[in-house]
Amino acid sequence: MLSCLGIVVSKQANFFNVELLDEQQSLKDQNTITNSKPLNRFLCTARSRLKHFGDSIYVGDFVLLEEICCRNMTAVVNEVCSRKSWLKRPAVANVSNIIVVLAHKEPVFDFTQASRFLLTAENTGLSVDFLLTKMDLVSTDEMNKQLARIDSWGYRPFSVSVKTGEGLKRLKEHIFRKSLSVVFGPSGVGKSSLLNKLIPGTDLKVGTLSEKISRGKNTTRHVELFSLSSNSRVADTPGFNRPEIFVEPSKIAALFPEIRSQLKDYPCRFRNCLHLDELGCGLNKNWERYSFYRNFVQEMFSLSFPGQAS
Numbered sequence: 418m419l420s421c422l423g424i425v426v427s428k429q430a431n432f433f434n435v436e437l438l439d440e441q442q443s444l445k446d447q448n449t450i451t452n453s454k455p456l457n458r459f460l461c462t463a464r465s466r467l468k469h470f471g472d473s474i475y476v477g478d479f480v481l482l483e484e485i486c487c488r489n490m491t492a493v494v495n496e497v498c499s500r501k502s503w504l505k506r507p508a509v510a511n512v513s514n515i516i517v518v519l520a521h522k523e524p525v526f527d528f529t530q531a532s533r534f535l536l537t538a539e540n541t542g543l544s545v546d547f548l549l550t551k552m553d554l555v556s557t558d559e560m561n562k563q564l565a566r567i568d569s570w571g572y573r574p575f576s577v578s579v580k581t582g583e584g585l586k587r588l589k590e591h592i593f594r595k596s597l598s599v600v601f602g603p604s605g606v607g608k609s610s611l612l613n614k615l616i617p618g619t620d621l622k623v624g625t626l627s628e629k630i631s632r633g634k635n636t637t638r639h640v641e642l643f644s645l646s647s648n649s650r651v652a653d654t655p656g657f658n659r660p661e662i663f664v665e666p667s668k669i670a671a672l673f674p675e676i677r678s679q680l681k682d683y684p685c686r687f688r689n690c691l692h693l694d695e696l697g698c699g700l701n702k703n704w705e706r707y708s709f710y711r712n713f714v715q716e717m718f719s720l721s722f723p724g725q726a727s
């Protein structure tokens with residue numbers, strides 16, 4: 418039976434939208450399908466033996482399709498290819514990099530929130546980028562200050578405005594070089610607006626901010642992939658305000674670029690040092706997020722040993 422490779426671009430209950438990959442010449446040869454993008458998406462169910470594994474097909478999965486019906490644009494997922502990576506929340510397979518997105522303003526830039534999103538992203542082991550949106554809402558001075566701040570945390574931030582188009586070219590070039598980027602951040606920062614602008618033909622629903630608390634209204638409800646090219650995709654994701662995260666205390670230091678870069682050149686002489694108050698710890702503690710690091714280690718200890726929380 419003819420079977421074709423596709424990628425899951427969205428999922429709802431037991432249905433999957435699967436986009437056939439461009440190299441699926443076999444189908445085109447049969448004159449059953451044209452090359453135009455919208456005609457490339459098939460509504461699929463999964464073989465019952467796959468359902469046996471429960472929730473095991475994710476957006477981003479490469480799948481083999483059978484029983485392809487080009488008239489109704491339906492097919493059946495027969496097999497899921499092995500994953501290179503898997504992100505738990507939002508659930509996306511084969512992610513290459515996570516773009517942590519916050520706004521320069523509206524909603525207000527929150528240091529702790531930004532750091533928690535960064536830690537959650539770093540904890541996946543994938544490469545992490547940092548993007549600030551809505552640069553049209555701040556002065557050049559304010560923008561440069563914020564960018565320098567993020568730079569001091571060890572990230573080379575992108576800054577964009579969907580309203581004016583500034584910064585989009587550099588970001589687009591970056592995404593173009595990655596196989597699957599995921600935008601990840603609080604509600605209302607402009608993730609969907611950005612994808613609408615970056616990817617022609619995309620028409621995602623965009624929300625407003627709640628007037629009382631100036632937060633987003635959780636407009637995006639599902640993960641969905643969009644293609645920039647045949648090898649480069651971006652996933653829009655639902656925003657949320659506070660990522661829940663647990664990291665074993667001894668693994669926290671590795672999630673901070675400020676510590677990683679120091680330890681590369683001047684290793685702390687203690688093997689299992691938490692870089693808190695250990696006598697003789699060689700880490701320079703004079704950096705902005707160090708007190709956040711200390712508090713976070715404490716928080717993770719109290720999650721590990723709830724009865725002993727101080």
Ligand SMILES: Nc1nc2c(ncn2[C@@H]2O[C@H](COP(=O)(O)OP(=O)(O)OP(=O)(O)O)[C@@H](O)[C@H]2O)c(=O)[nH]1
Nearest residue numbers: 579604605606607608609610623624635636637656
């Ligand atoms: N001034 C300005 N407003 C923007 C910009 N980008 C997005 N917005 C506005 O920000 C609001 C929220 O945008 P969305 O794209 O829905 O935000 P989101 O991050 O997708 O939010 P969720 O789907 O809830 O996670 C909308 O009112 C947009 O018009 C920008 O560059 N400048």
Ligand SMILES: [Mg+2]
Nearest residue numbers: 608609636637
């Ligand atoms: Mg959205």
Ligand SMILES: [Zn+2]
Nearest residue numbers: 685690692698
């Ligand atoms: Zn140390």
